[in-house]
Amino acid sequence: MNSRIVFYEDRNFMGRSHECSTDCPDMYSFLSRCHSCKVEGGCFMLYDRPNYMGNQYFMRKGEYADYHMMGMANGMRSCRMIPMHRGSYRMKIYERESFGGQSHEIMEDCDNIMDRYRMSSCMSCNIQDGHWLMYEMPHFRGRMMFMRPGEYRHFMIAVVDNNSSKRTSHSDFY
Structure with a gap:
């Protein structure tokens, strides 16, 4: 399964978008803001500051139309792809x-x-x-x-x- 997330500048998947399948230390190099996303495969950890800093939000497959509805204040600034692990923990x-x-x-x-x-x-x-x-x-x-x-x-x-x-x-x- 391929990990893939699509970020949107505005709520409800509006505005410019950026697709990502790996770690991204600063989404503002692609989008001026980020207020919604669709996780199309895999899992991601989103951060509200660049370089994987700040509050963290675990996202699995699904649509997230408005970050404010999930308790996020300022949109997302960076993300990490969580690799699938099939072994022991x-x-x-x-x-x-x-x-x-x-x-x-x-x-x-x-x-x-x-x-x-x-x-x-x-x-x-x-x-x-x-x-x-x-x-x-x-x-x-x-x-x-x-x-x-x-x-x-x-x-x-x-x-x-x-x-x-x-x-x-x-x-x-x-």
């Missing part, structure tokens, strides 16, 4: 920054990290397999952060109090 979470304190391995969705693992906080992690979404509140609510394989010595503000994690699973792409 694995990450190790740590109570403190720089992999300190209590640690636990997660291999499936967890709707409340603090309760399940009796941790006072979750401040760093090592994503070993798969792509994950970390949420700031339990039950996959609140702001989220897209995490690819690698070490995260300390979370950015968006997930400092994260309480849940979800894999970007194969089913998200349909």
Whole structure:
């Protein structure tokens, strides 16, 4: 399956458009503004600032006619294509920054990290397999952060109090 997203300058898929199938660090090099999109295949993480910064929004196949209706204030400025992962999912979470304190391995969705693992906080992690979404509140609510394989010595503000994690699973792409 091919990942593809089409961005539109105005709400309701109006105005100029730009099609994208890979990462795009600054959409303003193609469009003067971006207020709606259609995800025609795959999944994408959209950001409200250039260079994959700011608030993040997970988008799966579908039509998004008005970013304001989804709680987005200023339209989108950059996007990352989330590659499909068919293997296992694995990450190790740590109570403190720089992999300190209590640690636990997660291999499936967890709707409340603090309760399940009796941790006072979750401040760093090592994503070993798969792509994950970390949420700031339990039950996959609140702001989220897209995490690819690698070490995260300390979370950015968006997930400092994260309480849940979800894999970007194969089913998200349909």
